[in-house]
Amino acid sequence: MKKLTYLFLFVVSMMLFSACRDQQTYADQKNREHAAINKFLADSAVNVISEEQFEAQNYTTDVSKNQFVLFQSNGLYLQIVRKGTGKAIKDGEHVRVLCRFTERNLLTDSVQLSNVIYPLYSRFVETMDISNKSGTMTGRFDKKSSLMYTFYGTTTVPTGWLAPLRFLNIGRWDSADSEIAKVRIIVPHDIGQSNAVSAVYPCLYDITYERK
Template identity: 50%
Template sequence: MKTVKILICVVLSALAFAACSDTETYADQKKKERSAINRYIANQKIKVISEEQFFAQDTTTDVSKNEYVLFESNGVCMQIVRKGCGEKIEEGESTTVLCRFNEYNLIESDTTLQLTNIYQYAWLVDKMNVRNTSGTFTASFDTRSSLMYIRYKTAAVPSGWLVPLRYVNIGRPTKEGDEVAKVNLIVPHSEGQDDAARYVYPCRYEITFERGR
């Protein structure tokens, strides 16, 4: 009887250990996230530049060299494909910004679309209500016109989406040659949408910004 009890204890201990081993900690999740980001950067031959170099280049990234600037404070990597027409959102200004985007989950795949209003849902342009308060941008999605709101059930705009607003122009094309701003982003979970924050995965985005009416 004593031997049976010992065997039961051994089996239960083994099961408990296996359960603990299968449980992914937050640290494990962040490590997997970092690996996914590094893998994408390596696969795409991205040249990561510092903020110092970015500012020395007049807040531009050389697309021909596939440059992305890394913002150390939040881990967001940004490539400015087009600065865009029009003007920047001024301090104290509130405006609407229209966005079209592709979203990819870098843990799952860097080529499979997770969400888009460029291909699917092309009729639905995400509208953000944006305010610039002393250089700090805040924004919310218009719940009447937002694929992000429909998908993630929150009007909160991912912090990573706001990073480019300091550096690109938000205008509307009015003449031949005018183009809206376009950026590529690598956004860690801490700066991402609700699911990314909850399940700890990074996303890459292709986003265009256009001033609303």
């Protein structure tokens, strides 16, 4: 009976040790992620502003001052390079949106994916179906025209890609005065694409959004 008791305690202690080890490993990964983000902010002389200042500036960021707004709820950093000359996606509206983007892994400081700088992938215009439900954006990549789906195997649009949409005007390039919405975002792993989620790394994105 004592042997069974000791065995049980040993198994439980090993399980607890393993859990603690895994938790510490994840904590280490998150620390590396935070360090990578902070390094980029410092190296790029980013001027981080609060959500209150962002609101006071009519939900814009001053690119000349290299402003990024930090959203405390999810850790997203957002710079609105161009707000766009189209219309905001209204509540209840379903829109097909076309994107050009470059994805950089901040942990390795390397470009992972782009339909802008890589000629091989330039024919892929990232296509997303976006819905606005009571201010919450959801989206799915079109399997037939999506590098993100091709490389990461899911049609679900990351939260990090969706978050800027409520501050943008999504339109078409239909005149000389048209301006396609563009953002630069730092996306922590937990609101990023599937590989970033599993490997725990942040990504820097440059993304344009155009209404189809």
